[in-house]
Amino acid sequence: MVDALTVAFGRFKALDSVSLAVDSGEVRAVIGPNGAGKTTLLDVISGITKPVSGRVMLGDRIDLTQRSEAEIARAGVRRKFQKPSVFPALTVRENLEIGCGPALPARARPARIASVLGEIGLGPRTEVLAGSLAHGEKQWLEIGMVLAAEPALLLLDEPVAGLSDSETAHTAALIRALRRPDRAILVIEHDMGFVEAIADRVTVLHEGRTLYEGSMAGARGDARVIEVFLGR
Amino acid sequence: MSGAVQTALASPAGPARRAVRDPLVAGLVGLCLAAAAVLLVASPAPYLVNALGQLAAFAILAVSLDLVWGYLGILSLGHGLFFAIGGYVCAMHLLAHGVATTGVLPDFVQFMGWKSLPAYWVGLDHAAYALVLALALAGLVAFVFGLASFRSRVNGVYFSIISQALVYVAMLLMYRNDTGLGGNNGMTGFPLLFGWPMGSPGVVTGLTVAALLTLAAVLAGTRLLIGSAAGRRMLACRDDETRLRTLGYSTTRLKLGIWCLSAMIAALAGILYVPQVGIINPRVLAPDLSIEIAVWVAIGGLGRLGGAVIGAILVNGLKFWLSAAMPEAWPFILSGLVLFVVLVLPNGLLDLVALRPRSTWLRGAR
Ligand SMILES: Nc1ncnc2c1ncn2[C@@H]1O[C@H](COP(=O)(O)OP(=O)(O)OP(=O)(O)O)[C@@H](O)[C@H]1O
Numbered sequence: 385m386v387d388a389l390t391v392a393f394g395r396f397k398a399l400d401s402v403s404l405a406v407d408s409g410e411v412r413a414v415i416g417p418n419g420a421g422k423t424t425l426l427d428v429i430s431g432i433t434k435p436v437s438g439r440v441m442l443g444d445r446i447d448l449t450q451r452s453e454a455e456i457a458r459a460g461v462r463r464k465f466q467k468p469s470v471f472p473a474l475t476v477r478e479n480l481e482i483g484c485g486p487a488l489p490a491r492a493r494p495a496r497i498a499s500v501l502g503e504i505g506l507g508p509r510t511e512v513l514a515g516s517l518a519h520g521e522k523q524w525l526e527i528g529m530v531l532a533a534e535p536a537l538l539l540l541d542e543p544v545a546g547l548s549d550s551e552t553a554h555t556a557a558l559i560r561a562l563r564r565p566d567r568a569i570l571v572i573e574h575d576m577g578f579v580e581a582i583a584d585r586v587t588v589l590h591e592g593r594t595l596y597e598g599s600m601a602g603a604r605g606d607a608r609v610i611e612v613f614l615g616r
Numbered sequence: 617m618s619g620a621v622q623t624a625l626a627s628p629a630g631p632a633r634r635a636v637r638d639p640l641v642a643g644l645v646g647l648c649l650a651a652a653a654v655l656l657v658a659s660p661a662p663y664l665v666n667a668l669g670q671l672a673a674f675a676i677l678a679v680s681l682d683l684v685w686g687y688l689g690i691l692s693l694g695h696g697l698f699f700a701i702g703g704y705v706c707a708m709h710l711l712a713h714g715v716a717t718t719g720v721l722p723d724f725v726q727f728m729g730w731k732s733l734p735a736y737w738v739g740l741d742h743a744a745y746a747l748v749l750a751l752a753l754a755g756l757v758a759f760v761f762g763l764a765s766f767r768s769r770v771n772g773v774y775f776s777i778i779s780q781a782l783v784y785v786a787m788l789l790m791y792r793n794d795t796g797l798g799g800n801n802g803m804t805g806f807p808l809l810f811g812w813p814m815g816s817p818g819v820v821t822g823l824t825v826a827a828l829l830t831l832a833a834v835l836a837g838t839r840l841l842i843g844s845a846a847g848r849r850m851l852a853c854r855d856d857e858t859r860l861r862t863l864g865y866s867t868t869r870l871k872l873g874i875w876c877l878s879a880m881i882a883a884l885a886g887i888l889y890v891p892q893v894g895i896i897n898p899r900v901l902a903p904d905l906s907i908e909i910a911v912w913v914a915i916g917g918l919g920r921l922g923g924a925v926i927g928a929i930l931v932n933g934l935k936f937w938l939s940a941a942m943p944e945a946w947p948f949i950l951s952g953l954v955l956f957v958v959l960v961l962p963n964g965l966l967d968l969v970a971l972r973p974r975s976t977w978l979r980g981a982r
């Protein structure tokens with residue numbers, strides 16, 4: 385639950401009183417032109433950027449704007465970055481092991497890692513250094529890292545950027561399979577076909593404000609949304 | 617395939633440890649143990665033995681810096697501070713031990729017109745207490761400085777500059793004569809070590825053997841640490857600290873722990889160094905000495921433990937030899953060496969040897 389969030393860099397407002405409620409069990413897509421503030425929104429939710437005003441409530445008790453990144457992660461929030469962020473000096477397996485988080489006992493890790501490896505299809509590459517993976521494999525590895533902690537809130541920033549069509553379809557299937565009653569998923573994406581395939585609802589951001597919220601079909605028919613996207 | 621290899625070699629990950637087997641470190645540990653064994657049976661010229669011991673102390677210091685710089689990405693330009701803490705406390709022990717045994721006050725105490733050692737020296741004639749004090753003091757200073765820096769997210773160049781400022785401030789402080797630590801002349805004239813006359817062949821050999829064994833232990837210990845889960849977190853933190861934090865790890869705690877460990881290892885090097893050279897003065901706190909430690913590590917090869925040892929021994933060995941032969945040329949030779957390594961061997965001298973873990977990278981990329 386994001387409530388009246390405002391973020392400023394100097395005098396520029398990257399987010400201007402944005403509110404957004406994502407329910408458990410839902411896949412929400414946030415779309416919008418470049419510079420709309422999508423990544424900034426995730427930065428605030430994951431604790432990297434502090435807002436000028438507003439709150440981000442996880443459940444009804446935890447205000448994430450008051451917590452450090454590590455505390456937010458331990459509360460069950462995981463985020464995949466726009467630029468694939470894996471640890472290049474560690475192998476795929478070691479990356480996933482760190483992804484399990486500090487709380488998971490060492491005994492439980494191998495099984496968790498094996499199941500994530502199956503989901504992301506990197507089974508044959510477990511002992512490869514992440515730094516030498518191809519772009520698409522890095523994207524999946526990072527998705528695997530954030531999955532390994534079984535997050536309650538999953539934030540994905542452009543998970544199919546730079547992927548081929550078949551890889552995109554594969555990722556869409558993976559994200560749909562991740563939907564669970566006790567998990568909320570927030571996906572940022574430019575690829576409309578992909579958004580249509582995965583999202584229950586979409587939020588359109590433009591210049592730091594919410595332009596539209598509702599179904600993807602509704603967004604396609606909304607005059608202001610069309611203007612913003614065609615005007616690019 | 618070849619594309620993947622290209623990325624592996626070009627990746628910013630830097631030289632990372634791979635596998636638990638590390639022939640370079642294992643070889644160096646073996647060499648230290650062998651040298652120590654040889655010294656116990658044969659007796660080479662004392663000045664050579666002494667030089668070897670000093671080199672071993674510098675190598676320990678270099679490893680302590682490599683631990684934080686190569687594996688955690690924290691470049692300290694103030695590690696001379698921790699080395700000096702070990703050295704000063706060791707010097708205090710040696711003098712207090714001398715007073716307790718012979719009753720003669722050290723020169724600088726007489727010079728200040730004092731009738732006895734300053735009150736806070738009490739107990740320092742006990743070696744075990746001095747050792748614990750030196751390590752605790754280095755750890756404490758590192759903890760306070762590290763906590764302040766890491767909590768407020770001071771990183772990169774800013775951290776390096778502040779660490780340099782810290783060692784400079786410490787130097788100014790130690791130049792004062794009223795601190796009870798020898799002022800600008802420092803402390804020297806240590807009469808005894810564990811009751812044995814300083815400078816006797818047995819003491820010289822003993823100190824060198826102690827330094828070699830400590831180096832072997834430090835190398836083996838740090839290597840185990842790097843290969844552990846904590847070591848993997850260190851590499852993760854070095855390459856992408858924000859990513860690690862957003863996976864639920866407190867990087868402040870990780871960095872602080874390793875930083876304090878590194879400071880204590882540097883103090884250990886200082887403890888071993890001072891009785892070998894017989895003097896400590898505020899010069900060890902000079903900013904250029906702290907920078908030089910980073911130069912040793914960079915020349916040998918950052919992030920490979922063994923590289924730090926090789927760099928420290930090579931640079932200081934050259935320095936011993938040349939600063940006797942042609943002292944005025946030394947700064948130029950050092951600068952030339954630095955330029956050569958930076959331009960030709962960006963990963964340090966280990967590039968020359970095929971020992972760098974590149975082969976495992978290739979295997980990994982396949
Ligand atoms: N640290 C920062 N300092 C100053 N301005 C910033 C900072 N981070 C983001 N901005 C600005 O805030 C605005 C929103 O950026 P943001 O990265 O959130 O956009 P985005 O919607 O994710 O765009 P894209 O689709 O290109 O990823 C941009 O105009 C950007 O230049």
Ligand SMILES: [Mg+2]
Pocket residue numbers: 422423424466
């Ligand atoms: Mg973005």
